[in-house]
Amino acid sequence: MSGNIWVVAALCRGRLLDATYEAVALGRELAENLGTKLEVLLLGHELKDVLGTLGIADAVLCVEHAALADPVPEVHAHVVARLAGTRHPQAILVPQTNVTWELGSLVAGELGVPYVNSCTELRMVEQTLEAHTVLYGGKVEAIVRTKHAPSIFGLVSGVRAVEKGYADHAPATERITEVDVQPTSVQLRRYLEPEAGDIDISKEEVLVGVGRGIETRDNLEVSKELADVLGGAICGSRPVIDQGWLPLSRQVGKSGATVKPKLYIAAGISGAPEHVEGMKGSGLIIAINSDPQAPIFQVAHYGIVAKLLDVLPALTEAIRSRSRRGMKQYA
Amino acid sequence: MKIVVLLKMVPDVVEELEIAPDGKSLDTTYLRMILNDSDNHALEEALLLKERHGGKVCLLAPDAPEVDDALFAALAKGADRAVKIAGIDAAEGTRAVVARIVQALSTADLLPADLILTGAQAIDDLDGLVAPLLAQTLRWSHLSVVNQVRFDASTGVTTVTKEFPGGLRAEFEIKLPAVLGIQSAEKPPRYVPVAKVRAAMKSLQIDSTTVPIAAGMPALEIQSMAKPSAAGHAEMLEGLPEAVAGKLCDVLAAHGLL
Numbered sequence: 097m098s099g100n101i102w103v104v105a106a107l108c109r110g111r112l113l114d115a116t117y118e119a120v121a122l123g124r125e126l127a128e129n130l131g132t133k134l135e136v137l138l139l140g141h142e143l144k145d146v147l148g149t150l151g152i153a154d155a156v157l158c159v160e161h162a163a164l165a166d167p168v169p170e171v172h173a174h175v176v177a178r179l180a181g182t183r184h185p186q187a188i189l190v191p192q193t194n195v196t197w198e199l200g201s202l203v204a205g206e207l208g209v210p211y212v213n214s215c216t217e218l219r220m221v222e223q224t225l226e227a228h229t230v231l232y233g234g235k236v237e238a239i240v241r242t243k244h245a246p247s248i249f250g251l252v253s254g255v256r257a258v259e260k261g262y263a264d265h266a267p268a269t270e271r272i273t274e275v276d277v278q279p280t281s282v283q284l285r286r287y288l289e290p291e292a293g294d295i296d297i298s299k300e301e302v303l304v305g306v307g308r309g310i311e312t313r314d315n316l317e318v319s320k321e322l323a324d325v326l327g328g329a330i331c332g333s334r335p336v337i338d339q340g341w342l343p344l345s346r347q348v349g350k351s352g353a354t355v356k357p358k359l360y361i362a363a364g365i366s367g368a369p370e371h372v373e374g375m376k377g378s379g380l381i382i383a384i385n386s387d388p389q390a391p392i393f394q395v396a397h398y399g400i401v402a403k404l405l406d407v408l409p410a411l412t413e414a415i416r417s418r419s420r421r422g423m424k425q426y427a
Numbered sequence: 428m429k430i431v432v433l434l435k436m437v438p439d440v441v442e443e444l445e446i447a448p449d450g451k452s453l454d455t456t457y458l459r460m461i462l463n464d465s466d467n468h469a470l471e472e473a474l475l476l477k478e479r480h481g482g483k484v485c486l487l488a489p490d491a492p493e494v495d496d497a498l499f500a501a502l503a504k505g506a507d508r509a510v511k512i513a514g515i516d517a518a519e520g521t522r523a524v525v526a527r528i529v530q531a532l533s534t535a536d537l538l539p540a541d542l543i544l545t546g547a548q549a550i551d552d553l554d555g556l557v558a559p560l561l562a563q564t565l566r567w568s569h570l571s572v573v574n575q576v577r578f579d580a581s582t583g584v585t586t587v588t589k590e591f592p593g594g595l596r597a598e599f600e601i602k603l604p605a606v607l608g609i610q611s612a613e614k615p616p617r618y619v620p621v622a623k624v625r626a627a628m629k630s631l632q633i634d635s636t637t638v639p640i641a642a643g644m645p646a647l648e649i650q651s652m653a654k655p656s657a658a659g660h661a662e663m664l665e666g667l668p669e670a671v672a673g674k675l676c677d678v679l680a681a682h683g684l685l
């Protein structure tokens with residue numbers, strides 16, 4: 097096998113998303129491993145501002161065209177597929193952000209080549225690319241191999257540290273302005289800004305996160321009480337927001353906020369990759385879940401297998417009585 | 428508006444999952460199957476569109492254990508027709524599965540349609556190719572991670588809202604027909620009382636269609652499957668709630684959080 101490694105950059109409104117650097121870091125390792133080059137594919141319009149941090153790659157292929165200004169997946173995918181058809185990369189890595197969600201699969205569909213999504217690891221083994229992928233909300237990991245060149249890999253958030261793919265200089269840049277733009281029946285109309293919440297959860301030092309395990313809206317009260325005694329706020333995983341029990345501004349994860357509080361208590365949250373990407377940087381993570389196999393226990397520092405309605409009130413009470421004792425000491 | 432919703436049964440991940448002796452698949456002995464979560468949202472979005480604009484909602488699902496329960500529940504919620512595809516085997520690979528779905532759409536008379544709604548992702552997939560391949564095969568447009576579909580009857584314009592990172596959303600205008608991957612419906616999926624599902628079981632029927640195997644399309648090969656190795660694992664605290672709460676307080680105090 098020969099051919100370069102490609103990373104397709106994920107851009108949101110002209111800004112590179114962190115997942116791009118993570119993919120670059122993994123792509124760099126793979127390129128070394130294979131003795132080949134790492135190229136970043138940057139698609140858009142008026143892109144010069146974002147090149148300065150991609151120096152970990154050997155080169156950037158900067159594909160600029162007015163038709164690529166908006167993130168219309170089928171238009172971008174067609175351009176990537178056409179370029180791949182003439183330049184024959186060995187593997188195409190696509191960070192799986194919401195913006196690039198459809199991209200890898202549409203390119204694979206158009207080229208008739210394999211696509212592996214949710215990859216956490218990628219390397220060459222016995223002349224074959226081997227990918228680790230997560231299934232079942234993070235509860236199972238599978239290893240798949242593909243000999244096909246190119247194969248396309250969707251990367252879960254966090255495959256590598258952002259810093260490993262980030263440079264303070266630009267790599268060699270090749271500008272490609274002649275592209276085969278496909279007519280599309282999809283048009284971006286406007287962006288809908290995130291609604292400002294009553295609080296900004298990314299600024300809180302203590303967060304009590306609740307998931308589907310909370311079961312009812314009324315049960316939120318126990319998590320509120322715990323957040324109150326800790327001087328923090330509550331937030332939630334997607335099902336809790338989808339149920340309308342908490343506003344969208346309190347969602348943590350891929351489609352919501354990224355938070356890094358000093359303390360994150362995850363109660364009744366399974367720890368699916370899309371949630372974990374939003375809270376894994378927290379200082380201290382404590383997980384309470386009735387399922388001993390829940391993937392959240394792989395990212396938490398401390399874990400408790402129990403029903404959250406048993407543990408949360410007990411914890412609230414224990415903190416209250418400690419602070420009462422503490423006050424007596426000083427009295 | 429004619430809408431087809433693709434439904435798929437997947438293992439309930441709240442239950443314990445075990446790897447089969449072949450080391451490459453799940454042990455199905457005790458698996459509880461449920462409707463894939465985002466498919467339930469796709470169904471809800473379809474029902475909302477039908478309520479607003481009239482039309483029909485048809486369900487298409489591969490035959491699978493417990494799929495009848497899911498299909499009758501969906502019919503009880505307001506779907507008009509349910510079709511099972513016999514003999515689909517996921518091990519054939521996604522391209523073969525999509526080829527079969529395309530054939531089933533025509534043998535079961537589900538086309539033409541305005542929309543095919545799928546879940547944004549099935550939790551058991553390796554490649555997430557179903558919706559995009561389907562769109563490419565039919566030459567329809569495709570968007571995923573969608574959480575709202577709006578049709579303006581006066582202008583005939585359809586707009587779709589897609590989730591972006593950090594709570595940002597993007598609104599696209601899309602010409603129909605289209606295949607959309609639904610992440611969340613505009614409202615939580617409706618609840619349907621068991622009595623209504625029972626009534627649907629008595630009075631309604633599920634159609635079945637058989638389609639030939641689409642040969643010659645290799646699947647991704649799974650080498651092995653495992654529960655994630657505990658690279659990092661939490662220190663587990665055990666005991667009755669009060670005891671655990673006490674230990675947690677010590678941890679919080681040690682981190683300067685109390």
Ligand SMILES: Cc1cc2nc3c(=O)[nH]c(=O)nc-3n(C[C@H](O)[C@H](O)[C@H](O)COP(=O)(O)OP(=O)(O)OC[C@H]3O[C@@H](n4cnc5c(N)ncnc54)[C@H](O)[C@@H]3O)c2cc1C
Pocket residue numbers: 194197233306307308309310332333334335336347348349350351352353363364365366367368369370371374384385386387390402403404405441547548572610
């Ligand atoms: C493109 C995309 C974007 C996404 N974006 C996000 C996002 O921004 N944020 C997000 O959170 N998710 C997101 N998701 C969804 C994500 O994949 C998961 O489905 C979601 O995080 C699951 O939420 P959960 O853990 O609350 O629910 P589940 O996975 O259903 O887990 C519930 C947990 O509660 C436990 N439990 C049940 N009862 C109790 C009890 N009494 N006491 C204690 N524990 C109990 C169960 O054991 C289980 O582990 C996204 C998915 C996709 C495909």
Ligand SMILES: Nc1ncnc2c1ncn2[C@@H]1O[C@H](COP(=O)(O)O)[C@@H](O)[C@H]1O
Pocket residue numbers: 433434435463465466469487488489515524528544545546547548549550551552553554555556557558
């Ligand atoms: N075998 C199948 N039959 C019918 N629908 C399916 C099948 N596989 C996937 N789907 C639909 O396509 C969506 C995305 O699946 P996937 O591409 O496997 O992530 C699912 O949520 C279902 O709505």
